[in-house]
Amino acid sequence: MDLLTVGRRIRHFRKARSLTLEDLGSRVGIAVSQLSLIENGRREPRLTQLESVAQALEVEIGELLVAEPPDPRAALEIELERAQQGALYTGLGLPRVQVSRALPQDVLESLTGLHRELMRRATESIATPEEARRANTELRLQQREQDHYHPEIEREALGLLAVVGHERGALTHHDVARMARHLGFEIIHVGDLPHSTRSVTDLRNGRIYLPPASIPGGHGLRALALQAMAHRVLGHREPASYAEFLLQRLQINYFAAACLMPEPASVQFLTDGKQRRDLAIEDFRDAFGVTHEAAGLRFMNLATTHLGLQVHFLRVGGDGAVQKAYENDGLPLPVDVSGSVEGQFVPRAWAARAAFARTSRTTEFHQITDTPAGTFWCSTQTGTTSSEEFSISVGVRFADSKWFRGRDTRVRGDASRPADAADGTGEELARRWAGYAWPSAKLHAHILSPLPAGTFPGVDDDEVHRFLEKHSAE
Template sequence: MSELAAIGHRIRFFRNRAGMTLDQLGAAVGVAPSQLSLAENGKREPRLSLLSAIASELGVELSDLLDESPPTPRAALELELDRLQRSPVFQSLGLPPVRPSRGLTDEALTTVVGLQRELVRRERQAIATPEEARRANTDLRLHMRTLNNHLPDIEDLAERELKAVGHVSGALTHRSVSRMAERLGFELVHVNDLPHSARSVIDLENGRIYLPPASIPGGHGLRSMALQAMAHRLLAHEVPKTYAEFLLQRLQINYYAAACLMPRTQSVEFLTQAKAERNIAVEDFRDAFGVTHEAAGLRFTNLATAYLDMTVHFLRVNDDGAVHKGYENDGLRLPLDVTGSMEGQFVCRFWSARVAFTRVNRTTEYYQYTDTPEGTFFEATQTGTSAAEEFSITVGVPFSQSKWFRGRETTNRTVSRCPDADCCRRPEPDLSDRWSGKAWSSAKLHAHILSPLPSGTFPGVDDRELYEFLEAHAHSGD
């Protein structure tokens, strides 16, 4: 529709420039004026032979009519108005569309288009509320469970890109990542002044991917960020129109990066061998590919069901017991709120994800069997520390599948009756009697709870800061 409208505007522009009426041009090319009017209004696609005749009569090239760019600033506004008024945001209002007739001045048209732009911007801002984000995140988690957390198309894409740069085995090097970027026409540039709200920035005009300084700790993080940026291009992502679309894109780029850092062929071979030896361990998987424990645990969930015939669950839990990230297709009942959202809910105190914090020696994985109302699960948990807090990474399977894992001989065993509140949430009766009404505590409030994300083209990214960064580096010669 937009292409036809643009062609129609160009026919009208060149016809007016030639001083011809619809009747005169129609007579010259042998069609009724009404047919030309439909073409000029983008409501009928003219045949190529008719366009050639029109171009010849108006003294222009056929390519001048087929050019999809607006011929005048006024035409650009009219085309944008048409696009905005066909959007779900405008149509949901039930208002009649504005017709950009000759009587509508350029100033009035500019105002109408500006108002509708703002309407779309505010709609996009509204969808990024915490409530909408939680709903979208829950829907995506449930969808990925139906897929066993496995995306074959992205697996295939990663294998093709790795093959193209000659990567065969072992940890993916920074040099290979740079070559993968070069194949897409990009240069990796490390800078110290990335926008505070952005992990990476792609300059499409100058072919650069801006990343944090190369000297920051954890080379895995830099490789992953570069691969995620490339994935946007490889997967032909467009600016997300909804928060759900934004979350899906983020999941896809993370998946692609993981599939490059831990390629399917080598990973499945490694894990299949470990299963044959009854010695699966996430820490070994992690070390074999030079990634973080969290990345290895998540990658295991991508492959376990599809290639190892295992169901599995994964948890990243903060040191206060709140879930930061989770996945399951093995029947474990994750803690959920009334909307079905898991993030921010507290796991049982007797789950491995929390018991592991009580250990003195945390250098290796902690193994535990947990009896739950849904059955017994074997779990392996590793704790870690971020700049803000401690966290634990847990990978678990049903009891029947524990035979394939290192640590299955553990004697650590707990019983969880959650979501029964008497399991671990309510205080013991004697303590409640002793202290109820005799204590007052000031709760720790995380700043991000009250701080809204910057609202820009991409959720969470400050447009002004982003564009100022790009402008500065475009002229810096980086």
């Protein structure tokens, strides 16, 4: 329960009944000091105490547990309390203001306004590409330390799946809708989502807005709906930093994958494949009706903990630049001076780039690659979006390739030397054209633009609010 809101609702109903703390305390058998702590959100009441308080105030217990503040004044008091509890304010080392009914309304409004502006400026100052890259690098390294596995999220996903009785196979849109209803949400498809969003959740009216359902399938919409639900299931609050925003995004993606590919059924499927020495991401993908990228990431979540395999995952654009990369098998990912991998180019000899030269792309491409850190094996699948090509690679150290389909490939890439091409062609061409090449580079406009500094980085708050206002009236 939200202790601050519950406490303010108790106070609201007590005042409405013209009761003092002493009056209510004597009726329910709670010491005045304890009741005061409960009303100020500093002590969690037992259920029996709440029942007694509700009976004394002549209201249903559900009225005390409603998530909304009882009036505008209480909403401001709760906002100020939370702001003073946050890391941004406590880090300043300033004393806390006692939030009580004695605090004048204009002072309360001024203080909450100052805290909002303080948070806005702090968010604006950190929501830069440099901060984003730094936070993303730290998150990638943290995930490496825990083998990209989150048992607590696995448990939450299984708990929600139990509501609809889903255990294996492809999760249907119907079951996703049932899971949403269990959490108090209705899924609504609209054609005018704000440009900066993939989905919008209306917590007031219990709605999850998604893009129009595609025909046929619309499999990506299952993941979007599950990601939206994950914020509620995992108890997320508005992120206080860009690092927290990225962590929340990782967690909701993980939760969606854990629902689409439940841990018990996935581990059994992969274990059977390993025993047959026939592990294949494409089989894993097809068994659960997900994208190749989702299957590759999910395999990475489970492989080390359940199969004893250290792995790497890459999503690389058609230009050879890394869009997403994780590893715990020692693959020498290209990094910049900050340790970031996004935007760095992988060697041309890696399968992630070599796969683009294939004529037939309907099945996985397998390759053995020599690197300065040793020899690796991987499977790669290419795909396209409306604007670019990309490849998805999942691999292991060569010694572990014995468990996978395609282990007997004769395709081998040599990226063991720093010069990108083992035959020296790259160095030779560089010498030949030094001083004679002057390309007109394509400008990546996003490099010049800071991330919009909304409540959620990259999101236009005003556009979202106008969207919700429009649809809440329908």
